[in-house]
Structures are given as C-alpha cells and as structure tokens.
Amino acid sequence: MSLSNCQGCGVLHIQQKNxxxxxxxxxxxxxxxxxxxxxxxxxxxxxxxLVNETGFSLKKVKELVNW
Known part of the structure; x- marks a missing residue:
C-alpha cells in the first residue's frame, strides 16, 4: 500500500489495487x-x-468504452 493521488479527482488516498x-x-x-x-x-x-442519450461527453464515453 502507498499514498497516491486519485486519477479521477486528485484526492490523496491509500492506493491498494485501484x-x-x-x-x-x-x-x-x-x-x-x-x-x-x-x-x-x-x-x-x-x-x-451514447453521447446524446446518456448525457456523457464524447471523451467520457470513449474512456468508459475503452476506445
């Protein structure tokens, strides 16, 4: 375990696996x-x-679908 910043929000947390x-x-x-x-x-x-129906940005959809 180590301290790291969350890649989502930047908050400091104890990194285990994620x-x-x-x-x-x-x-x-x-x-x-x-x-x-x-x-x-x-x-x-x-x-x-997906962008139009979910309300997510194009960047977010690509990130979630792993394109």
Whole structure:
C-alpha cells in the first residue's frame, strides 16, 4: 500500500489495487453500468447515440468504452 493521488479527482488516498479513490471508483462503475445497459437495449447504437442519450461527453464515453 502507498499514498497516491486519485486519477479521477486528485484526492490523496491509500492506493491498494485501484488508481481511483473509493468515490470515483463507485462513480466509474455506475457510469459503466449506464453505458452497458444502453448498449444492451440498443445493440446497433453508435458513439454519438451514447453521447446524446446518456448525457456523457464524447471523451467520457470513449474512456468508459475503452476506445
């Protein structure tokens, strides 16, 4: 274990396995579930459909989908 800054919000935390603090990790998981649910219900959706329907920025969608 070591101290590091969260890559999401910058807060100092004890890094165990994740580079995100617990709050940012929880938010990241919730956002990925939103993307996953949308894609499950709309399998032919494109990136711009995700941006328009979820309200996430293009950068955020690419980050969550790992493009």
């Amino acid at each position: 580079v995100l603090c617990n709050d940012c990790l929880k938010q990241y998981i919730e956002e990925t579930h939103i993307i996953k649910d949308f894609l499950y219900n709309h399998p032919h959706a494109n990136v711009m459909d």
